[in-house]
Amino acid sequence: MDRGDLASLTAFVAVADQRSFRAAASRLGVTPSALSHSMRQLEERLEVRLLHRTTRSVSLTDAGLRLLERLRPAISEIAGALEDLNQERQRPVGRLRINAIHLAASAVIAPIWGRFLSTYPEVHLELAVGEAPIDIVAKGFDAGIGPRDRVPTDMVAIRVMGPMKVAVVGAPAYFARRRRPRTPGDLARHSCVQYRRGGDGAVFEWPFERNRKTQRWPSDGR
Numbered sequence: 001m002d003r004g005d006l007a008s009l010t011a012f013v014a015v016a017d018q019r020s021f022r023a024a025a026s027r028l029g030v031t032p033s034a035l036s037h038s039m040r041q042l043e044e045r046l047e048v049r050l051l052h053r054t055t056r057s058v059s060l061t062d063a064g065l066r067l068l069e070r071l072r073p074a075i076s077e078i079a080g081a082l083e084d085l086n087q088e089r090q091r092p093v094g095r096l097r098i099n100a101i102h103l104a105a106s107a108v109i110a111p112i113w114g115r116f117l118s119t120y121p122e123v124h125l126e127l128a129v130g131e132a133p134i135d136i137v138a139k140g141f142d143a144g145i146g147p148r149d150r151v152p153t154d155m156v157a158i159r160v161m162g163p164m165k166v167a168v169v170g171a172p173a174y175f176a177r178r179r180r181p182r183t184p185g186d187l188a189r190h191s192c193v194q195y196r197r198g199g200d201g202a203v204f205e206w207p208f209e210r211n212r213k214t215q216r217w218p219s220d221g222r
Contacts, residue, residue, distance in 0.1 A: 014027055015058060049061050049064075145160060168181065188218070
């Protein structure tokens with residue numbers, strides 16, 4: 001059965017319930033002529049007459065009555081399933097899987113975790129935290145939170161946090177022995193703690209901005 005058969009069978013149930021092409025067409029949002037044409041095509045595909053038609057009334061053949069008895073529970077199940085989906089849209093339920101880098105987990109998810117779960121108690125939230133780039137669709141995640149440069153071109157990206165300010169800090173004992181850096185380039189002469197994306201990923205290039213010009217360190221990504 002293809003998609004067109006399902007639409008035609010749903011239309012058949014509407015005609016059987018209303019006993020009128022005009023009333024059924026109004027219920028389905030189509031024209032009576034289009035509905036009549038759809039019923040003729042259905043009968044031709046099934047090679048059996050389902051409806052008796054006159055200019056004043058519509059009634060079911062014996063074959064049409066038997067088909068209706070079998071279809072009505074199935075159509076009700078489909079309608080119920082669609083209504084359940086509509087209820088879920090208004091009241092989220094089920095599992096929500098999110099993949100996030102450590103920074104995003106602490107800065108974006110952790111502050112709202114409790115409030116989200118209290119607002120939507122029927123949602124089971126699963127959070128996977130890691131630095132390695134992954135295909136979130138292939139791994140079964142509903143969403144991922146990380147740097148924009150990791151987002152594939154065929155996926156939708158939405159900003160979830162504002163810009164972050166980066167500060168270079170050091171212990172007083174360290175700067176008692178070494179001259180303080182004045183430019184990002186000076187950091188090359190210092191012992192710095194660097195951040196690597198994943199176990200074998202590239203070292204993160206920290207962006208420094210001065211006079212609206214951005215310079216990254218380390219510039220070679222080592």
